[in-house]
Amino acid sequence: MSQLVLNNVRKSYGDVEVIKGVDLDIKQGEFCVFVGPSGCGKSTLLRMISGLESITGGKISIGGEVVNDVAAADRGLAMVFQSYALYPHMTVRQNLSFGLENINTSKTDIESKIGSVSKMLQIDMLLDRKPKDLSGGQRQRVAIGRAVVREPSIFLFDEPLSNLDAELRVDMRGEIADLHRRLGNTMIYVTHDQVEAMTMADKIAVLRFGEVEQFGAPLEIYNRPNNIFVAGFIGSPKMNFVEGVVAKLDGSNLTFKTKSGAEIALPAADFDLSEGANVTLGFRPNHLTIAEGAADLKVTVRDAEQLGGESFVFGQCDDAPITLHLRGQTDVDHGAEIGVAIDREHIHLFDTDSGNTLRKA
Template identity: 70%
Template sequence: MARVELKQVRKSFGSAEVIKGIDLDIAHGEFCVFVGPSGCGKSTLLRMISGLEPISGGDIVIGDEVVNDIPAADRGLAMVFQSYALYPHMTVRQNLSFGLENINTPRAEIDAKVEEVAKMLQIDMLLARRPKDLSGGQRQRVAIGRAVVREPRVFLFDEPLSNLDAELRVDMRSEITALHRRLENTMIYVTHDQVEAMTMADKIAVLRLGALEQFGRPLDLYNRPRNLFVAGFIGSPKMNFLAGRVSTQDARLLELEGGETVPLPADGFAQRPGEAVTLGVRPNHMTMAEDGPAGMTVRSVEQLGGESYIYGTLANGTALTLHLPGQIGATIGETLRVAPKTEEVHLFDTDTGLSLRRD
């Protein structure tokens, strides 16, 4: 195990700065997920930690050692790639053994480690096969096994599940999480899928345009997003956003374009009369009520049996999603009166995007 620290880490390609002074402290044994939209810099940051990409500034510290100038092969890390990167002409056993053979590990020790890891990952019956004879999930297990046998200080995963189908991704998420509990190594995992991030991570680093937007435990990011970007990125379905101005007559009311008003929390947020704010409310924190403050025109309905999703728009064109338990008999074109659960809403400064939460 090893602690990983990033201290004002930067990366530039020519005049383009793609990683903009990131500070992170990943504790011994933590499962940290880098998440963000395509192009945010998460894979570049992982490659910088691994040593596959040189840094342009700052320090990367693994354990107690600054590794800026240490080659990738000497950092004590193991990386699992999106493409599996298995040797096609080798059997599974040979793929698992290759890294240990390169460092002159005794044959008996190699065989023992390969057998142990193969049983752990349930690929012991596949050791004589070649990658072309394996399914996607089996290839990914072999790629993970090749990393495990090296007993690295830190595991690095670069979108390892993106080539798998939806059902297999769910299974592999559980297997990687169980592997982390068993090995107790530090793991850093890159994904664009916030559901993977929420279900697997001890800590999540949300990245955008090469900058760190927020770092913390999954439910802290979900319950207390620092800004509009994190609020909209973390959570599925996406959070609803209603932009307007705080009433000059009553700071507990948000005036929407078009004249409708929505209640705001009486405390907990630092809104000021006349201020331009954006109210955020998750789809499962919206309700239907005959006396609801806003009228939503239904555009589509998804009935999933035990739950329903209703998609619509307010009079001012703002899109809304409702996630309700049970089977809701809404019809397309119908107007529903809806209301946010005031105690569950979030409030952001529209100009800066920052949360207006007091604490």
């Protein structure tokens, strides 16, 4: 059963269209992440679902009911904001109970819900403190708790971890994912951090310029990106790209020729190609190795990061940045020219002009 359906949803501010006909079908209990660069429209889309922003066109349905004209308070949703949005003059207990009191929940039920939710989120020892006396992580737990006590049909998270330090972000990421497993509610989560998207989501919607570039399971998007934008945005470090031409096409094999004239023999069976076509070869940093013999590409090293158990080598090839993600440690030096080999089983080919994948469906 689909709990949330967006059908050709649009949003304009005057003559500027910021959401350009979004279609999404989010099933009951799914954890869906909206991800994309700043300004792509993901937070606007979330606010339209919540009812905090009106829509210019299309339909939003929750549980089979069109809610275009339903007030935010009547949609049965709960939202967790980036800024926490806690009442500073209230204690944690009062922040948790405020929404329940507004809908005339009995004191007994309020106490019961606050007790169970505060224990689940490990904030039961903080109930008599005010927000100013809490750490960032504790404030975020309270903000989440305020949403949980309302028992909404859908949780909406608007970049809830962006104000936390790196280590706490990782911890809270795990806690939100665990909360989803325990409650089983539908959750929609907005972030610009694709690592959060990959590690938390059942489904990811990748947005750019107010449009959904791809919607699917995290590994599906990672392994079979629709276009160069998605391929470069999903994955850390980002995918490498080298432009060239299909110099020769021979059955299930092709010869890819780079701008500098280097030729690379590649499998062609999985792609829709024509000889002479301008194509972009994509390959991820962990699918490169330093070649001991014949190399596919020559890379000039700009920098290397040694992290102990792994290394990152940053270089240049044909004016394109190239990153290698290597296991263990490496001794390459700045300015050195190294040969690299590409794992043929994990290549991607894109039409250079349109940016679309050339992989067969």
